[in-house]
Amino acid sequence: MRILITGNMGYVGPVLTKFLRDTLRDAELIGFDTGYFGHSLTGAGLLPEALLDRQVFGDIREFPPELLDGVDAVVHLCAISNDPMGNKFEAVTGEINRDATVRIARLAAERRVKSFVFASSCSMYGYAEGGARKESDPTNPLTAYARSKIGSEKAMAELDRKGMLVTSLRFATACGMSDRLRLDLVLNDFVACALTSGEITVLSDGTPWRPLIDVEDMARAISWAIRRRRENGGDFLAVNAGRDESNYQVRDLAEAVARHVPGATVSINTNAPPDKRSYRVDFALFRSLAPDSIPQVTLDQSIERLRDGLTGMGFKDKDFRSSPYMRLKTLESHMAAGRLGSDLRWRFRAAGGVAGERTRPQDAA
Numbered sequence: 001m002r003i004l005i006t007g008n009m010g011y012v013g014p015v016l017t018k019f020l021r022d023t024l025r026d027a028e029l030i031g032f033d034t035g036y037f038g039h040s041l042t043g044a045g046l047l048p049e050a051l052l053d054r055q056v057f058g059d060i061r062e063f064p065p066e067l068l069d070g071v072d073a074v075v076h077l078c079a080i081s082n083d084p085m086g087n088k089f090e091a092v093t094g095e096i097n098r099d100a101t102v103r104i105a106r107l108a109a110e111r112r113v114k115s116f117v118f119a120s121s122c123s124m125y126g127y128a129e130g131g132a133r134k135e136s137d138p139t140n141p142l143t144a145y146a147r148s149k150i151g152s153e154k155a156m157a158e159l160d161r162k163g164m165l166v167t168s169l170r171f172a173t174a175c176g177m178s179d180r181l182r183l184d185l186v187l188n189d190f191v192a193c194a195l196t197s198g199e200i201t202v203l204s205d206g207t208p209w210r211p212l213i214d215v216e217d218m219a220r221a222i223s224w225a226i227r228r229r230r231e232n233g234g235d236f237l238a239v240n241a242g243r244d245e246s247n248y249q250v251r252d253l254a255e256a257v258a259r260h261v262p263g264a265t266v267s268i269n270t271n272a273p274p275d276k277r278s279y280r281v282d283f284a285l286f287r288s289l290a291p292d293s294i295p296q297v298t299l300d301q302s303i304e305r306l307r308d309g310l311t312g313m314g315f316k317d318k319d320f321r322s323s324p325y326m327r328l329k330t331l332e333s334h335m336a337a338g339r340l341g342s343d344l345r346w347r348f349r350a351a352g353g354v355a356g357e358r359t360r361p362q363d364a365a
């Protein structure tokens, strides 16, 4: 089986690559990424991409169709992957997250790819009072990022898929250790706070609800989706990926982290207005379709792995909220160094139709 993973050089990609290498031993794995975060390794003993059969560098907006020849499954992780980046690069987020996604899904269908797995997000539920959200409930996207995920799902549902199965996994908020760690995720942030300053500062009043999923369990769900059959969920499936017990209030996450880091305290901003993003999610459909692939990593395990991983790296940066472990900061530092334009295209690469952009100095601003 030949599997193409787009956006493989981010946070989820290295964990997914290892999981697929371990569980689908005969699979040929190809990565495609532009490498925004390629250098942001966290003490890995081995370059994660060394586990692939091939790594291709390129911009998803100019994805070369021939790379899909002979491919059985596409796992599409590539995205501008959070709200802060999506807010700063709103139009580009639409181009990369929605337009390029729809194009690669169409190309994959035309090339007779059997299975297309899309990394969607529960953040499309936005602010949801009342009970846990099911797939059939209305969405309430609050950001460009969330809107891009909804737009991609809608277009893929309507696409002439020519028999290709599409699985859109609406992932809970990711957490856990990766060879390319991100600290702009709630649980990861709390563990880093606890270790570096001894104080977990919750930036809201702690009441918002957030479902979590460990990156390893994201890989488990993706592996299931790659192998999913039509009888199990149909041609196009959008499914919440996570588990019901992992809907947490943010203050409970902070307290759980404090229990694992001796001496750490929790500071909640009781005056903060409630976070606009708050939602609980119902994962019953996923449980019924993928009973053997539901999340297995406990909250305690995610915290311990993060704690041990960060400690093993000698991580001490109290100012990590301004560090390259925040994805937006990495993009901004590429731009400040003149490597990346405001269109998020590399200025040193003459990709189709953008060479002229490289000569416009204002793009570095």
Ligand SMILES: NC(=O)c1ccc[n+]([C@@H]2O[C@H](COP(=O)([O-])OP(=O)(O)OC[C@H]3O[C@@H](n4cnc5c(N)ncnc54)[C@H](O)[C@@H]3O)[C@@H](O)[C@H]2O)c1
Pocket: 006, 007, 008, 009, 010, 011, 012, 013, 032, 033, 034, 035, 036, 037, 058, 059, 060, 061, 076, 077, 078, 079, 080, 081, 082, 096, 119, 120, 121, 122, 170, 171, 172, 173, 174, 175, 182, 185, 327
């Ligand atoms: N981390 C989460 O909490 C979470 C939750 C739900 C869904 N997801 C989704 O899962 C996927 C993977 O998330 P992640 O945390 O690994 O994100 P990430 O930002 O760490 O990685 C995304 C990768 O895509 C690549 N990329 C971005 N734009 C590109 C372009 N124009 N051309 C080629 N490559 C490009 C980046 O270089 C990066 O390696 C994303 O689609 C994300 O939206 C993530």
